[in-house]
Amino acid sequence: MKILYFAWLKAKTGAGEEEVNPPDHVTDVQGLIDWLKERSPGHAQALADLSAIRVAVNQNYAGLDHPVKAGDEIALFPPVTGG
Amino acid sequence: MKILYFAWLKAKTGAGEEEVNPPDHVTDVQGLIDWLKERSPGHAQALADLSAIRVAVNQNYAGLDHPVKAGDEIALFPPVTGG
Amino acid sequence: MIRVQREEFDVGAEVARLTRGNHLIGGVACFVGIVRETAGGEAINAMTLEHYPGMTEAKLAEIEAEAGRRWPLEASLIIHRHGRLEPGEQIVLVITASAHRQAAFEACEFLVDWLKTKAPFWKLEETASGPRWVEAERQDDKAAAKWAGQGRDKAAE
């Protein structure tokens, strides 16, 4: 499973991209985020406030209950500010 | 008094521009148009349907009751189609 | 700024000239009107735009000033061509620039709607069955009427 971080989530987690293999009980976005928080204090801080985070699963916006599985590309980022 | 005709009013009256000296009883746009109709059959035809004609007095849009006087520039034309 | 001219215009050059050096501008809206090859189902070979020299320039300047009163614009430009134009040629350009996009969009639409109903231009179309003067469209009057009382207050919402 590939995790991508953008904007300030990249700086806080210290990674733009990481390959992870979460355990079987991680089945949705919420579970994945809870599990990612354990990886480092930076991850815990970056992912503390879920209201400030948006998610894409395989390049489509997704909610916290969206399923995740091996091989997925999951992106975590703040609300977008393009245009 | 200078009269200007635009679009199909120019073709029908046979003139783009004419200098006229209407009599004293011509005091407003309506009176002027009635008097201009007498100048030729082309004028009568061009000015027959007032609903199809717009008026500017000294380069400002004006109604039929707008006063006219010696020295004015009066333009008669169909509804505009710019843009 | 307003210009009434026979010559073609370059949209990019005009946007660049209008916005250059003013770094308060965040959004620029433009409209380009182009001669279509058909009208009412009939093919158009060309059209000739007649105008009222003097009044045209005065009216364009007036409406541009009005847009500047209604919306917080940093810059604006109206170019309207006259003379003979063929399908695909540009007729009119409206550019509005503001700190924020909504004011730019609204002012641009306002100016275009106004041009359709109040700018003293008349279009003569060349068709296979001969020349014909374009008639004004009632839906253009409707479009222009919607701007009564619109502007700065709404854009500031």
Added chain:
Amino acid sequence: MIRVQREEFDVGAEVARLTRGNHLIGGVACFVGIVRETAGGEAINAMTLEHYPGMTEAKLAEIEAEAGRRWPLEASLIIHRHGRLEPGEQIVLVITASAHRQAAFEACEFLVDWLKTKAPFWKLEETASGPRWVEAERQDDKAAAKWAGQGRDKAAE
């Protein structure tokens, strides 16, 4: 068409390329977004636009297709830049072309409102007090929300 690029773009060249040869087009609406020199009262030296390669292109193509379903467009173009940009530089270009102006204007506004709220870009501003990530604005969500159910029906009125 959509493009995500570092390079500057030329509005006039893009309008010309998009409309060339299609004489059904009567109205072209454009929007150009430009880097402002201040934000929230503080001076901006530059901003860097980060994006999500792959998803950005996919999402831009999706929304452009959606605009084409909602409005009768003859052509459209979205260019969004990424990388470091200074005040006065162009960030984004949206062009929509239709037979009539209302569809062009509405589709252009729709796309710009959408870009602000859904295109995966993030702005990092360089200020005197250091870099800071721009926060999303609630008024942009409001602007985007107004398009629910808008489009072809309304533009055809």
